[in-house]
Amino acid sequence: MAIPYNHREIEEKWRKEWEAHPVNIDDGKKPKYYCLDMFPYPSGKGLHVGHWRGYVISDVWSRYKMLNGGHYIIHPMGWDAFGLPAENFAIKMGVHPAKSTAENIANIKSQINQIAALYDWDMEVNTTDPEFYRWTQWIFVKMFQEGLAYEKEMPINWCPSCKTGLANEEVVNGKCERCNSDVTKKNLKQWMLKITKYADRLLADLDKLDWPEKVKKMQADWIGKSYGAEVDFPVEGKEEKITVYTTRPDTLYGATFMVLAPEHAMAAALSVPETKDAVERYIYEASLKSNVDRLQDKEKTGVFTGSYAINPLNGARVPIWLSDYVLADYGTGAIMCVPAHDDRDFEFAKKFQIPIVQVIAKDGKEIENMTEAYTEASGVMINSGEWNGMESAVLKKEAPVMIEKRGLGRKTVNYKLRDWVFSRQRYWGEPIPIIHCPKCGCVPVPEEELPLLLPEVESYQPTGTGESPLAAIEEWVNTTCPVCGEPARRETNTMPQWAGSSWYFLRYVDNKNDKELVSREKADKYLPVDMYIGGVEHAVLHLLYSRFYTKFLHDIGVIDFDEPFVKLFNQGMITGKNGVKMAKSKGNVVSPDDLVRDYGCDSLRIYELFVGPPELDSEWDDRGIDGVYRFLTRLWKLVLDHKDTQTKASKEMLKVRNRMIHDITQRLENFSLNTVISGFMEYNNKMIEMARTEGIDRETLKTVVVLLAPFAPHISEELWRALGEETSVFHATWPEADKEAMADTEKEVAVQINGKTRAVIRIPADSTREEAIAAGKEALGNRLSGNVVKEVYVPGRIINIVMK
């Protein structure tokens, strides 16, 4: 009788052994494989079972790559430690964020170590470490020098609760991504990053990424490329022209009015004495509205300016209106309105009784009593002068060129992507390394003076005025200009949390380099990331920013690749009962600590995968872990009871062994990790059954132990040694399935009449169609009455006799 499975003892034993003799070693000859987790924010709350799942998935994949292919695995971990929670904690408790962050890191690190992943802590990085953010600042300086970082005063998204400006990507449905407060607009002088310069490459290069289609599509939609034309409309009685952007230049003849955003530079100037008050009031009221108000307005509002523009194509006089359904920062902030062929224009025209002119025939004719806009670009042009009779779909493409030729406008491409608002009016972030000199303008802090350290402050409280708490430290703010030496002032805003996470993955492989961000030699050897694993919530934030940073660093020669993450996997969330997100406030947080103590790390690792498909959300239910524990116990007993067996593998056993190799490997390659586990259970049951009847051989036992090693490293290592091996199971080679040994000599075939199974027979695997059908008919016996219309034989699976 074998000794019982004592998970605590063996897990502790092997953990010590692996620490003393690491199994993942770079000998300079092995191929590298870089498997990365999205690094965590070191929150005070610690890890729950949902965090675990992502880390287990990446570790299983890493260990699999180590065994299958003999890779040296780069599997680092670090801390995304700037950000609001630590700062808010500082405000409340008066503890410096660096201190609380350090404590949280220590705590989470010990929790992460319970996973027994391959993390190489020598590579650890921390975004708040001056030796790290020195390079975050260095990248900013380079961007400034390349003209990609610029200062601009404009109305930006402002979170009144966080008291800071936000990037577009951080505003979700008009609310702050972090605290869910309604976002307002505030006019502020901001540092901006010209991510739009990369819009085209960010879009086009999505094609070369092995990423979930969903994420690629989200990024493509976010970049939002559209093709169209700008058309210049002269304004009656004025010198200036108003330029509109349209994707439907084919409908130019149908433009019966024009609408400008209330923030348009010419908006106020277009009023006439009779409309002056109303126009000014509308502009003022629009400025007070939050994004949410704007989005929630069900009915369109607007005001007529009193001025008219001239349709450059047909000379028609079109009234100019102001309305907040036109966005100031997309296109030109002004649109031509074709109510017959655009839903929004139609609604507006109906409300304000503006004429509607149809220019595309629907089903060959003009619509009487139009009740909704006809928005398809298909049909023949009507009421369109020289364009009459053309196909609108064709004209849509040709019109921009025609307009450009006639000097009325130009062909253009537009993007929804906006430049990245990069200033934050908060304390706990990287200081932006810029000095404002009255004479020389904006001057970057010289490279040799980086890092520009974040100074101590007395109050972390955000000021709410649009300045960060740093502005209050006179002795820090006042400095001298590095160019002319005259008195100058430091930039007091800090960077957003995304700054460090946009490039941290490069630093891991050379984290102690004090000369460069990363040496070219190490970058060439270890980068880019082969597999990136994390939640889908960063689809357009972190993942877009990282691609932008990588392309920039590529362009200035730091690295020679321009996409950071070759392959991406998004794991689903683990939720509490009924799909409710795990949160302290909901009281449904499941901590891994107790489960590890009671069932062991190996059991929890396996159960994390067994709860459901890794890419989908799964509800956590503690009870299921018993099944996993039983499985490991049964396997434990099987191996130890037969470790000294002299049995030779039967043909049947060879079949089982090779099929197990094949199934487990294939499911693993498909990332179907939940069915890998059910596969292990299935084969385990089969092996136990066979061990009882005919005995089991050592080679089969060794095979299952190697296959299980990436999932349950401790028990696998223990059983591996029990089977007489001297070196670690992680130095073994992943077995390969022998296709011939897998083959059946006999097949079980269902015999059906009209698609309903009436018998099951066993026939030789090499039976011909005729032999099989004959055997099937025999099995059916006297059920087989009536006219046989058709006989279907699917080799090795089905015989179907169709009768009338």
Added chain:
RNA sequence: GCAGGAGUGGCGGAAUGGCAGACGCAUCAGACUCAAAAUCUGACGUAGGUGACUAUGUGUGGGUUCAAGUCCCAUCUCCUGCACCA
């Protein structure tokens, strides 16, 4: 509104167009035990039958096919993303 994904036992979930419900949880019965736990064996969609079995069954309604959870059309529900981008 637009786009994408999903709907299968009491539950989590399996099924290259080929015997639906693998694997696990829970439940029930049996063995072992003085007893319980653990372990082992078995049953476990629904309806009917003592029974081998029969019928029925993958959100709903149609269709294609010898054969549909899987493909096509329509429809309902839920989830995710985007949302006045002209």
